[in-house]
Amino acid sequence: MAARSSTESFVGSIDQGTTSSRFLIFNEAGEVVASSQQEFTQIYPQPGWHEHDPEEIVASVKSCIDSAVTAFKTNGYSISSIKAVGITNQRETTVVWNTHTGEPLYNAIVWTDTRTQSLVRKLKEHETSDTLQSLTGLPLSTYPSAGKLLWLLDNVPRVRDAYENGYLSFGTIDAWLIYKLNGGVDRNVFVTDPSNASRTMFMNIHTLKYDPTLFAFFNLDGEKLHLPRIVHSSDREAYGTLDSTELVNTPITGCLGDQSAALVGQKGFSAGQAKNTYGTGCFLLYNVGESPVISTHGLLTTVAFDFQGKVNYALEGSIAVAGSSIKFLRDNFEFINDSPDISALAETVEDNGGCVFVTAFSGLFAPYWIDDARGTIFGITTYTKRGHIARATLEATCFQTKAILQAMEKDSGHKLKELAVDGGMCNSDLAMQTQADLISIPVKRPAMRETTALGAAIAAGLAVGVWSSIDDIQTTNTEGQTVFNPVMTKDKAESMFALWERAVTMSRGWTN
Template identity: 45%
Template sequence: RGEVAFGTIDTFMVWRLSGGKAHVTDVSNASRTLMMNLETLDWDKELLDHLDVPAEILPDIRPSSEVYAETAGLDFLPDGIPIAGMAGDQQAALFGQACFDSGEGKCTYGTGAFLLVNTGTAPVPSRNGLLTTVAWQLGEQTHYALEGSAFIAGAAVQWLRDGLGIIKSSSEIEQLAASVPDSGGVVFVPALTGLGAPHWNAEARGVIAGLTRGTTAAHLARATLEGIALQIHDLVAAMNEDRGAALHTFKVDGGAAANNLLMQMQSDLRTVPVVRPRSVETTALGAAMLAGLAVGFWKGLEEIREAWSMDRRFTPQLDERRKQEMLRKWRDVINKT
């Protein structure tokens, strides 16, 4: 009867803020429904028919930066404020990191870890279990990305705190892990809820290998940070293979990006510089930038790129022999999960 409208959370927010005048989503959010055609940037009729979803209930798909509507009928905001800028959380973080060119990528370290790499203006299908997605659309130009996620990153540190009582707060892990030169042969695969990309094994379980009577809490702490970094190493390797080229920019954000030891490990394992911005809340920053472009606060991408500011750059320091030994042990253990 025309009484039902469907959308993602961004659709709902714009609908409510506009007083029901705009039923829209953007290309990055629409791509996550698995019902949008990545090339036409419209709802895919074959998929809709297969899923028995009527096109009439779906929102209009729009670019990621434009004025969609204005506020209306709200008791906490005046009418007439532009509602502008829309993107999925990881795409917004990629934009907030000013990763505007192909080969530029970012990793967000939170409870899990999420790696996105800009692949340019054409979608790149993955042969390694990664997600091909729209990054954003500005005007008529669309950028795409490859995404991979590790289910457990910061959550492994939380487990050391809450499950084992090795640390009292998450911030303590860096100092504890840095108190030993290596993990003492301990390898921790933090598959506490299965393994995400590129392994995709929901039945996998966490493994701690290499324990001896000499193993200390510090060794476990260091192995935990190494386990996080090694998961991201595997994601980057998969992305490089899919793209046929190495990632040349690796920016980081999220709460765990403040851990200097973890960031150094990440640089050592990938043999590329890891760059941390002054503001690690890049998801919110990216959303604000998309909105600002739409209303003319920023004039273009170069102005945004110039506004991006670096806090610290981590360069590789681990010798190749030790790196390869770490990777060999990691592969041996991960095959047993």
């Protein structure tokens, strides 16, 4: 194939998720021109435990880069036209390694993992525990990285030894990937961005710096623990360059936690804009502007992005189970052969037949924060069919989204006018129409739904001039969007939601 124009510029995007790694290459119009995806092993050593092999994650990312670049070249493009690479990643997932050798000291503990329940309850008894959220934006729960690190120190001798002897490195997946993709110990590029650092409970949400008060609360010595340096989300120098793969020497210039990346990919650059990503879990971010808003209604406060000193914050509602509930129906109940079949099954019935499915497989996250809830299906009768349970499964995520939006309205003082959506589950027209009906506002779905990867590409591209400013990006990925307008009456929506809230109350107390 003939070579393409040498004036075209492209940006690569590493999208390291909970179940797979991907690499996508975007052009200046925000279109995907090549991509590759690779699943990796999910490790469940005990009920409620969820781990990944850190080295397998790195290997999967490198494999995806090479596969996508090979396709890129086959289509007539030149590697030299890829100006930079951005990274977006699963966030709270925790990795610890030997500072001297770069060897992981334990499997990565995944954000969904609930092994720290008893530890978190003890931390909540501390007399100053109620001050943490005002400093970090996060409530104490099994979700942030801090508890996972404390568990490792208490239960894994080689991690404790590394800490006591001053060679324990701690990071979220972004920091681990950047470190390894730069070659590890030799270059020792050990950095993170504020959108990821804000998920650890070690960073002060106001100063964007690690806070000695927080280390003291968790009884950690900040001098013994090696933490990644916090840098801008978009930075020309700080993230180093790839030391291998087809893109060797290509600069890494952007980094965002996956949900912040999706907000950027949806162009949610201004206060009052919101997006909901329906992935393995479900994450709703509402941009609140340049000052953090600390929630009093069960939400998290997080850094949306830091583009060369322009810092925006967001309120966040996190749902532990969204797309994974569909995977559960596929793998555990064998209701469907492939996840996209869920809509067709749900459409075999007119409604949920009285079934309500609280998909609290790992407890309930925002805005409820019930760690002893478990998955429960209410309303089953001899009338119940698979289609009713399929519909109730889709509705579960939509109900939790409604609960989060109500909390956001209370915290921000503003009612959302529309909701931008992305993620695999939003491919279901039925799910998105249900969502619009239950929240009584329009739901907008873009034609190109790789918004998380696009957000990382935008962060990287801004640093190297592929896009000169945020204004250059505003029209990216706007053609062909679908708008789902509510057709259900508000009274009907509120009646259904009241039944959901009753089911949530009844799902409590299933674990000690």
